[in-house]
Amino acid sequence: MSLEIKDHSISKRIKVIQIQETELDKLIFPFNKHSVQSLEYKPFSRFSLAKSVDDVFSGDLSKNLNQILKDRNSGTTIIEPNINNSKFDKDFLVKLSTAFAYLVGLPNFDSMTDKYYARFHVKHSDSSDSYLRKAYRNLDLHTDGTFVKEKTDWVLMTKMEEINTFGGESVLLHLDDWEHCKELSEDPVGKQNFVWGSPKSKNIDYKVEHPVFSKDKDGKPTISYIDQFPEPKNMEQGLFLQKLSDALEQSKNKLSFPLKPGSTIFSNNYFWLHGRKPFKQDMNLSRELLRIRGVFSQ
Ligand SMILES: [Fe+2]
Known part of the structure; x- marks a missing residue:
């Protein structure tokens, strides 16, 4: 199956990869071989999971992800799997995101969660100590991994779920x-x-x-x-x-757009900054995100 890659309507620097339901269906069997827990406990299983995803696209996915992320003129892809059917649950999205990460390199250990990835909620109220989970504050443009020893070549952010949200658009800015x-x-x-x-x-x-x-x-x-x-x-x-x-x-060249639930923003962390606009007040607001940060394997 060949991949369909388009320019995002907001900027041709951002490449949009859409994955249709027929292709996602082909992942159900190989994904059933791995539980989220076994992926967490056995690092090698993440490679075989990633290979099974790449095989569905005859190796085109790893090739394109690497090309896009390392291309200074682009450097960001948004992957939009058609997950409207309930057979594609949150575990499916964890596995899919894991596969994307392992097709370009290796995740860094995430100290916030003691795993190779982090899942966290943004809700109406928050008592945490950073802007990450504060729904009604702007999450200013930034790069990831500023305070860790490891290199952070790329960052992957998947929107797992969104309930009662209005606002909260994703914001990106290319350094150039x-x-x-x-x-x-x-x-x-x-x-x-x-x-x-x-x-x-x-x-x-x-x-x-x-x-x-x-x-x-x-x-x-x-x-x-x-x-x-x-x-x-x-x-x-x-x-x-x-x-x-x-x-x-204050940049006029910030790109802001809504991200569909299930979609992933995958960006080069050296020349793209990312952030989020504030949400509108709602007591029942809930957004769950997954992030993986890591290094290129080559
Ligand atoms: Fe971030």
């Missing part, structure tokens, strides 16, 4: 579309080492140091940034981060 990229990536302060810590819920008991801006092998700027976790050590660093935060949030 950002009006202030040249000015801020060439600012000497952006190349200084910053200290990055994290709140308790992340379960990381160390701090790391790295600059906000670096360069890739072709000399193009890359970014590693989130608003909450850098610990500026002086006025110069503090003011730089404020300017950076304002310049990102």
Whole structure:
């Protein structure tokens, strides 16, 4: 079965991969071989699961995912499986997301959940210590993995479920579309080492140091940034981060769009930033997300 890949209506940098029900049906049998628990306990089983997904597309899925994610002009795909039928449950989505991740590389261990992936809810009320689960706050543009030692080449986010939600659109920005990229990536302060810590819920008991801006092998700027976790050590660093935060949030080139339940955003984490708009107030609001972050295998 060949893959159908289109440009997203909002930007041709984003490639949309649609998976039809007939193709998903072919995954039911190989997926039944693995439970979510066995995938968690036996790392090798995730590779055989991923291979069974790739086989449905005659190897085209791994080829295209790798090409898109490593292409500076693109770097993001949205995968839209047609999961309207109830036979495709949440376990099915965990398996599908696992397969996507293992077709490009290896997930990093997620300390928040002690697994290779994390599932979490955004609800009406929240007592956590970061913006991640705060429904009525903007989740500002950021990259992932800013406060861990591991490299984070890519990030995969799957919307598992959405109930009583209005608003909460996904927001993305490609570094090359950002009006202030040249000015801020060439600012000497952006190349200084910053200290990055994290709140308790992340379960990381160390701090790391790295600059906000670096360069890739072709000399193009890359970014590693989130608003909450850098610990500026002086006025110069503090003011730089404020300017950076304002310049990102005020960008006119941010892409914002609704993401269908069951869909996955899969992005290069060096030149794409991601965020989320606030939700409208609703006591019964519930959104469940799954995330996997990791490295390319080649
Ligand atoms: Fe994130």
